[in-house]
Amino acid sequence: MRAWLFAGTLLAAAAGHAADPLPIFDAHLHYSHDAWEMVPPKDVIALLRKGGIRRALVSSSSDDGTQMLYAEAPELIIPELRPYRSRGEIGTWFKDPTVITHLEERLKRYKYVGIGEFHLYGDSADLPVPRRMVELAREYKLFLHAHSDADAIERLFRQDPGARILWAHSGFEQPAKVREMLRKHAKLYADLAYRSEHGSGGKVDAEWRAAFMEFPERFLVGTDTFAPERWHYVVEHADWSRQWLQDLPPAVAEKIAYKNGESLFGNTVKR
């Protein structure tokens, strides 16, 4: 009788565990100035918790947005520093030397796990401002979160072969190219934000499956809240991610869902 009870308890525990939604590490979130009134910090945190987001990698234009969220929920928010003081600098920052002053001041004042997400393409990566940014990342032991083409990624690694780069949207490259880059660069990690084709309809595409199976420790998911309304998409995006992740072996799914994010960024921010 006691043995049966024990077995029943184990089964119930297993069932309870299976029913828990897969935690998600969301590696691509922005809380920029136009979102602050529309979705106040408390609402953002409530949405993240509702979505079962275990940790959130947040970068904002301006950085004050990230700091507001970090103050609200330091156990949930992992700050990154964007080289933008406002969102309008996406296309100009890499030629603007005052960006360096901005980065240096914020890095002295706050703790971050990375610099980014920044937009940088081709040979612009070799301009003085991005070069200094790479130096700062090395000095502060920070990731680079690059929304870049493969060419710019190569240039960043040439500047610092020891750099760790989170490749935003995996460069919108095809899976074969992403795999090629991951093989070439051991410290390159691929975020899948704003991409749908790898898990459309809850099924993992064959080419992407091969990439996930070859590099289970190198992929992360993310929503990309580039407009304020998209904070209300975080919950749905997390559910969507869980659907296609179910199509992978559980151990691989867990890594991509949250374990990779935790191991890369989880315990690195301490004030």
Next chain:
Amino acid sequence: MRGAAGLTAAGFLACGLVLMSSAAVAQTPLPGPAPEELRNIQRHGPWSQPVPRDPSNRVSGNAEAIALGRALFFDPRLSPSADLSCATCHLPERALTDGRDRARGGGAAKPRLDRNTPGLWNVGHGRWFGWDGGSDSLWSFALRPILHPDEMGASAAHVARLLRGDANLACRYANAFGRAVPPEAAAESALVDAAKALAAYLETLVSGASAFDELREALARGDATAAARYPDDARRGLALFAGKGQCSICHFGPNFSNGEFHNIGMPHMVEPGRVDPGRHGGIRRVRADKYNLLGAFSDDATRASGSRTLHLAQNHGNYGQFKVPSLRNVELTAPYMHDGRLATLREVVRHYSELNVDRLHQDGEALLKPLRLSDAESEDLVAFLRTLTSRSFPDLNPAPGPCERRGA
């Protein structure tokens, strides 16, 4: 007679010269359109075009069904509270819109709805219906306001009772569908038939040619004199529309819409804490709709017309996308955008001129860039848009004659 390609830049210049001499104004004639621009202009016609028959609607094009649809369109008894007809929001005197930013619902509450009332002129030329494309046929689109609890809030039983209980409607139904209104047990069939009759009527709402169409025809036949009648400011606006502005890439073809969905950086928060997902929700809606083209109510036995619905793929970029509206008669359908937040065409042009690219994903809507138009260019673009207003419209509500049962 020459084709469009035969009317050279010199020919268009001649138009300008004719205009100048007749007006006796000492201005530099407008440069003629480049061959590529001429081709772009020709792609916006011919007009007007009848709506093709809908294979999913067995009464598409049927005159008896059109008569029934017309009667239903103007009948407030379609709503259980008898205070809301299709024409309550799609007002004939307002180009089949209501002039409000966001539509008002029915019943005692008359709630403010989430979206702007879409115009219905030329609606049959679309392929998805509603701002979110949540309907894949005109008849399933017609069902939405009938059934939505915040709009008419009707039921199948209510619509069937209306059809059965009104001799004129029952007669028109029998003429259109070749049978009596189905009994209570088959009320849903009567409801769908009513929507198909409404769709048959909506298909007839094709507006006439506009000043732009007259220009296009003149260019096509090489008639410089007729082409010269087109106003100079509109001609400059047309050059912007089809050239630098790249507007014609999305506002494409004879109906000035590619029929698809885009995110143009419009806010889409309905109220604090509630977002209109746009096309993202529309794809979910059309897939789940039992009245879609893949469902049992489609009259297309091959289901070929449902192919687009079958292959719909939802992606993250759909969130915040809304349908590209037709620009025909756009002058008459203010206010603009999915929630009517822009009051005038000038505001619409300003939106594109000063576009906030920060609201767009870098890799989502790569085409959209701020146009940075001068005040004069903006006025020219508005002048062009105004030339898309039809010179004539068919009579919307001719006095209905008594119904005579055919084949009885």
